[in-house]
Amino acid sequence: MTSKQDVHRVQETTEINPAYLEDASGLRGHAERLFVPEDEKGVAEVLQRATRERIPVTVSGAGTGVSGGRVPQGGWLISMEKFTRLDIKPGCAVAGAGVLLRDLHAAAAATGQFYAPDSTETGACIGGNIGTNASGSRSFRYGATRQHVLGLRVVLAGGEVLHARRGQPVDFPLPSISIPRTTKHSAGYSLRPGMDWVDLFVGSEGTLGVITEAVLRLLPAPQALLAGVVFFEEDNDALNAVDHWRATASPRMIEYFDRPSLDMLRTRFPEIPARAHAALLIEQEIEDEDDPEIARWLDRLKQDQALVDDSWFGISAAERERFRLFRHSLPDLVNETLRRTGSLKMASDCAVPVPGSRGLS
Ligand SMILES: Cc1cc2nc3c(=O)[nH]c(=O)nc-3n(C[C@H](O)[C@H](O)[C@H](O)COP(=O)(O)OP(=O)(O)OC[C@H]3O[C@@H](n4cnc5c(N)ncnc54)[C@H](O)[C@@H]3O)c2cc1C
Incomplete structure (x- = not known):
């Protein structure tokens, strides 16, 4: 300089x-x-x-x-805003730390592939997503960012550049720290004997080095997706439906909205049915619009006391985007309200083990 x-x-x-x-x-x-x-x-x-x-x-x-x-x-x-190089290849993307998540999603989609981590705020960048081991509504199925990082370039405090590939173990002894068997875990360093460099840096919040570039796994895009916002009159029905659907369907996303959340969302989505007091946002991979899975969802809705006629379903990208905006609007509205009142919102998620789940780290 x-x-x-x-x-x-x-x-x-x-x-x-x-x-x-x-x-x-x-x-x-x-x-x-x-x-x-x-x-x-x-x-x-x-x-x-x-x-x-x-x-x-x-x-x-x-x-x-x-x-x-x-x-x-x-x-x-x-x-790291200038690190915007993005190269999409079959099965992986090489992304600079400053590439925005939404740009990665769009570029992958243009090649018939997709990047599974789907943190709601798509204006975040890849360096931040890796730094926080970001997760999203698809994490229950696909895991958090950690599971999709294949390699990293990191500049260390002394200026050395570390090129870490998945599977390259760290070269110093590490204690084993007990990690809860949740599907999501982002707190602290993910330390365990024999761990690799990639896992050390994912979730380290910029405390160990500066990530400049990442190799990220891309998956083949599903042929079609069924998405929906399913409304319920009763909270308990929504929660019972989650247990039921987890066992009988294989959604890649189930997200729950309670009554205060829906009330907040009504300011932007007045079409939310008046008698709805809980909702579940779901997404399921399907073959096409004739997939029998669609009819099975209708049966599930009836069986689980959902407001069948008032719920929203769609398979087009535009409908999915509307549901994504619905989901995104909630933290957005909370943040907006707090900013208006001059309050701080230091937020973090909380995960508990799901019975029968093998858990991820
Ligand atoms: C409306 C809204 C919805 C959100 N939804 C989600 C969600 O669904 N899931 C989720 O996990 N989070 C969510 N977040 C939080 C946030 O989007 C994520 O934490 C995201 O990963 C932060 O990325 P960023 O680029 O903005 O990072 P920043 O906020 O700039 O930084 C985050 C951390 O990463 C470190 N960091 C950034 N770049 C690098 C780098 N190149 N090398 C090393 N360290 C680095 C920073 O030092 C900092 O510790 C949401 C936020 C908002 C406002």
């Missing part, structure tokens, strides 16, 4: 746009400098310099986090 040839490699400023100093939680921080590197060498230079000067560095993705992870409390901030 001092020599002429480095001038274009890293933008550096002390006049920091306040948007960089907060995330979606509303938590505000402060930093002495913001660095926006253009390439891996630029990242290495910033980290070497920070290490030399003993200055803490916070890594910034798209700032959609809700727990203040990218909000600096002093020191330097490094933004």
